[in-house]
Amino acid sequence: xxxxxxxxxxxxxxxxxxxxxxxxxxxxxxxxxxxxxxxxxxxxxxxxxxxxxxxxxxxxxxxxxxxxxxxxxxxxxxxxxxxxxxxxxxxxxxxxxxxxxxxxxxxxxxxxxxxxxxxxxxxxxxxxxxxxxxxxxxxxxxxxxxxxxxxxxxxxxxxxxxxxxxxxxxxxxxxxxxxxxxxxxxxxxxxxxxxxxxxxxxxxxxxxxxxxxxxxxxxxxxxxxxxxxxxxxxxxxxxxxxxxxxxxxxxxxxxxxxxxxxxxxxx
Amino acid sequence: xxxxxxxxxxxxxxxxxxxxxxxxxxxxxxxxxxxxxxxxxxxxxxxxxxxxxxxxxxxxxxxxxxxxxxxxxxxxxxxxxxxxxxxxxxxxxxxxxxxxxxxxxxxxxxxxxxxxxxxxxxxxxxxxxxxxxxxxxxxxxxxxxxxxxxxxxxxxxxxxxxxxxxxxxxxxxxxxxxxxxxxxxxxxxxxxxxxxxxxxxxxxxxxxxxxxxxxxxxxxxxxxxxxxxxxxxxxxxxxxxxxxxxxxxxxxxxxxxxx
Numbered sequence: 001x002x003x004x005x006x007x008x009x010x011x012x013x014x015x016x017x018x019x020x021x022x023x024x025x026x027x028x029x030x031x032x033x034x035x036x037x038x039x040x041x042x043x044x045x046x047x048x049x050x051x052x053x054x055x056x057x058x059x060x061x062x063x064x065x066x067x068x069x070x071x072x073x074x075x076x077x078x079x080x081x082x083x084x085x086x087x088x089x090x091x092x093x094x095x096x097x098x099x100x101x102x103x104x105x106x107x108x109x110x111x112x113x114x115x116x117x118x119x120x121x122x123x124x125x126x127x128x129x130x131x132x133x134x135x136x137x138x139x140x141x142x143x144x145x146x147x148x149x150x151x152x153x154x155x156x157x158x159x160x161x162x163x164x165x166x167x168x169x170x171x172x173x174x175x176x177x178x179x180x181x182x183x184x185x186x187x188x189x190x191x192x193x194x195x196x197x198x199x200x201x202x203x204x205x206x207x208x209x210x211x212x213x214x215x216x217x218x219x220x221x222x223x224x225x226x227x228x229x230x231x232x233x234x235x236x237x238x239x240x241x242x243x244x245x246x247x248x249x250x251x252x253x254x255x256x257x258x259x260x261x262x263x264x265x266x267x
Numbered sequence: 268x269x270x271x272x273x274x275x276x277x278x279x280x281x282x283x284x285x286x287x288x289x290x291x292x293x294x295x296x297x298x299x300x301x302x303x304x305x306x307x308x309x310x311x312x313x314x315x316x317x318x319x320x321x322x323x324x325x326x327x328x329x330x331x332x333x334x335x336x337x338x339x340x341x342x343x344x345x346x347x348x349x350x351x352x353x354x355x356x357x358x359x360x361x362x363x364x365x366x367x368x369x370x371x372x373x374x375x376x377x378x379x380x381x382x383x384x385x386x387x388x389x390x391x392x393x394x395x396x397x398x399x400x401x402x403x404x405x406x407x408x409x410x411x412x413x414x415x416x417x418x419x420x421x422x423x424x425x426x427x428x429x430x431x432x433x434x435x436x437x438x439x440x441x442x443x444x445x446x447x448x449x450x451x452x453x454x455x456x457x458x459x460x461x462x463x464x465x466x467x468x469x470x471x472x473x474x475x476x477x478x479x480x481x482x483x484x485x486x487x488x489x490x491x492x493x494x495x496x497x498x499x500x501x502x503x504x505x506x507x508x509x510x511x512x513x514x515x516x517x518x519x520x521x522x523x524x525x526x
Contacts (some may be wrong), residue, residue, distance in 0.1 A: 028443015035450040039457075046321050046461045055316050088342035178383055185302045195307050199316050 006074040008109040015113025029118065030125055032160065035075055040066045055199050060134040061225055067126045069193045072152070074122030075115045076159040081180050084167030095200055097259065104164065104251060111160050132225035144226060147233050149156045151220040154240035158216040162187060168251070171258040192218030270373055276458025277377030278345065285380060292382060299343070303336050307394065321460040327456070327488055329398040334480035335455045336391025337418065338425035340384045346426045348378025353432035363523065371518065374447055375430075402488065413496055420503045424479050429504075431510040437517040448474055455480045471498055473509075477497035478502035 021092045041063065048059045057065065084107060096103055130136055166183035188194045190213035197205050197218050208214050219236050222228040228236050285292055310332060314325035342349070352375065355361055364374045404410065432445040451469075455476030459467050470477035482498045485491040
């Protein structure tokens with residue numbers, strides 16, 4: 001275990017250094033995020049002028065929901081998945097494949113490094129916005145914050161598995177961007193990142209409970225907002241664990257098949 | 268006229284290049300179609316829980332989406348070259364462009380084709396057509412004129428916003444201005460009334476996404492007086508001049524791809 005961590009933590013360090021190298025990128029990343037957050041604040045502000053609750057969400061809950069989604073989206077961004085896709089497309093995956101390391105483990109530890117920087121920044125920004133526009137006090141209970149933290153961690157692992165599986169599709173098509181974008185959009189719908197799942201028709205809600213996506217966004221938000229608590233919260237965390245394990249091993253199996261399809265463009 | 272002909276010849280060459288990867292051809296097209304349709308889902312689901320956004324009903328808001336899709340789609344389809352300007356510089360392609368007997372702008376415009384844009388444009392036109400047909404609009408001659416003008420000027424504005432940003436990235440040697448302006452794009456999909464004054468000004472002048480969608484939609488739907496349509500050509504001229512200026516500066520600043 002120790003040697004495993006030692007072997008792969010190098011990738012995390014490397015990813016952190018790489019992220020830190022582009023200081024200009026930091027600033028524009030923050031502004032980009034702020035624009036997205038502002039748009040949802042403007043939109044909900046108008047809507048809450050006409051009604052005090054929408055589908056059981058009041059202003060504070062709705063904005064906190066949107067902020068947690070923004071935080072999760074920032075933590076494992078589009079970039080991570082595109083990078084994997086690019087690696088497959090330009091053929092640099094070949095040099096990783098001959099190294100005495102596991103490609104999936106390597107990708108995870110790289111993603112952890114990238115997310116530590118991007119996510120760290122996002123959390124600060126989003127916490128600041130939350131304090132400014134909502135009344136947080138009733139949501140800051142130690143136990144539910146602890147559950148939320150664990151849930152976020154599991155959500156991160158799940159997001160990694162989904163992104164990794166999505167990136168793997170690039171073995172089959174040379175249009176990485178289109179596929180990655182499409183996968184992201186579909187995930188946004190089913191995970192609750194676009195709108196809370198309770199906004200959708202009943203059949204859709206039922207469908208989304210049997211899919212893994214909701215465990216990557218919707219469930220953590222519900223724990224934070226106190227809509228899932230106590231024993232039910234523990235069950236929710238277990239469900240997240242189950243999905244992480246299933247997708248992790250599914251990715252391992254599929255990779256073995258996919259890798260045989262490597263055709264590098266122009267080669 | 269000749270330049271239009273050359274543009275289409277370049278596009279045909281790009282298309283032949285794409286056809287080498289037939290599966291991708293389909294993947295791109297359907298990815299464009301599907302991802303925009305899913306974007307519309309947001310609108311549908313939101314409006315199943317509320318009745319209006321700042322006084323706009325679901326079909327009225329969908330007109331804004333339609334306009335934005337058409338602009339985005341046309342840009343992605345025919346003017347993808349304005350997107351990857353930075354990459355073209357790094358690969359030294361600009362050096363080559365400079366030696367050819369054709370204007371730089373034209374070569375950049377004709378650089379690439381992306382069929383995802385065809386899917387997006389078609390979705391946009393379908394959404395626009397269907398929503399307008401559900402809104403009981405009295406199609407007098409000036410309304411038809413507004414619709415036609417907006418469908419031509421909208422994509423022109425979209426392309427020039429993008430081109431200006433790409434050129435600004437060259438001028439500033441990197442920087443995230445392009446990403447930031449790309450993010451503002453989403454703001455074109457909602458009625459201008461929901462934004463604070465500073466944002467309204469920005470979206471009508473320097474980054475005129477609202478001129479693509481909100482201005483023509485508000486006039487067609489009678490939410491603003493007819494004279495309000497003047498923002499559309501004004502924004503188009505402004506962004507065109509701005510783009511020319513920034514691009515000119517960027518090329519002056521350009522020192523070649525080598526070190």
